């Protein structure tokens with residue numbers, strides 16, 4: 001039997017087991033076999049991590065010159081680049097995501113640290129045109145304190161970067177709770193953080209289950225802000241937990257993102273965009289374009305082309321550079337997808353391609369690209385976030401109709417429009433209630449582009465220039481500029 005890799009948590013600059021010594025195994029989605037053992041954090045481990053972060057916040061870190069903190073961020077970025085291969089391999093083993101994607105992402109995520117390193121010394125205050133004589137009042141932006149960063153398994157390195165980089169740039173300290181489903185890459189990342197020589201306790205990395213670990217973290221009295229990415233049900237728990245510590249909360253939640261293809265669209269571009277949006281990362285992306293609306297003039301022709309494209313997708317081992325779609329990350333997801341497809345077919349949905357477990361599933365959690373025609377978008381596969389490679393397809397006639405349909409869902413994270421009429425594309429984009437719209441493209445991210453949703457997809461934007469301010473609070477300072485002593489407060493006039 002091969003020996004399982006052993007991980008420890010990173011708290012206060014030390015590598016530690018959980019106090020209870022409890023551990024759990026993490027599985028390789030390619031073959032459903034355990035490959036690593038990680039500590040399971042309990043409430044007492046959370047307490048240790050939060051107190052370490054608080055101690056670091058009371059230490060030198062927030063007092064460093066912003067540019068000095070920026071140097072640590074650049075060092076993190078450089079470490080990511082130097083170790084992108086290792087990080088990619090570990091993330092691929094743990095999540096089943098393609099190595100060519102995880103490797104590339106580890107490199108690209110370095111850019112987020114560079115971006116916020118550059119912003120560290122560019123957050124300015126104001127001098128207020130105050131209505132009092134001999135007073136100068138000003139605002140400055142101060143760090144918040146201990147930040148709890150909670151991430152899901154699917155893109156932990158990216159979703160950590162959008163929280164950790166602005167938080168550190170502004171002088172906060174952080175406890176990262178990584179997903180219990182695939183935590184290994186985050187411990188590898190913690191080793192790189194340690195190598196930068198960042199002061200102890202500034203970054204702590206723990207893992208454990210939602211309850212008790214996540215619950216203890218989000219209700220801890222020393223936590224001042226919770227930056228959460230995950231599902232809406234978990235978000236509801238977190239909001240309740242935050243009533244204990246009255247911390248600020250930002251939420252990046254799920255999506256059921258609609259994409260409209262008009263008769264005049266460049267079809268090659270639309271096929272590629274839709275394929276990237278729903279079959280890239282095996283559909284396990286919060287911005288997956290999982291609801292497709294095709295205009296009636298090209299409906300049959302376009303759907304046939306899409307099916308032909310899906311047929312060509314190469315399913316295989318995630319480390320193989322030829323593979324285009326790997327396994328799902330966990331068995332539960334496979335079951336959710338199957339259940340939704342079954343219900344949809346019972347209600348009249350027609351499977352055009354895929355729809356059944358891939359033969360590789362005897363070992364891992366493989367599910368093929370799946371395309372299902374739906375008469376209406378209230379069928380389960382067209383309405384629920386499945387977090388898998390399942391595309392629901394509907395027909396539309398007019399611009400007005402498709403806008404209405406695109407907006408008729410609880411989520412509002414991403415969306416897409418394919419049309420060669422740019423005025424129309426812009427009209428549709430403006431009318432869609434979503435945090436992101438891609439026009440004639442899909443599935444792009446950038447450090448300078450705000451990322452996040454509206455409606456049940458959450459609130460608070462990550463990435464972009466403004467999100468750095470979300471890791472500060474405004475402080476007002478009043479200064480008496482007069483040489484005269486302050487007046488007796490009980491004199492009149």
Ligand code: NAD
Nearest residue numbers: 151152153178179210214215230231234237252253254286
């Ligand atoms: P999840 O909500 O089950 O878990 C996310 C994290 O929350 C995990 O670390 C988990 O342990 C933790 N958690 C669970 N219960 C908790 C509790 N009571 N208190 C505190 N923390 C708790 O999500 P998942 O299944 O791992 O990930 C998939 C979801 O994440 C999907 O809905 C997907 O759309 C969403 N997602 C959103 C974005 C985005 O940026 N908008 C990005 C990626 C994923």
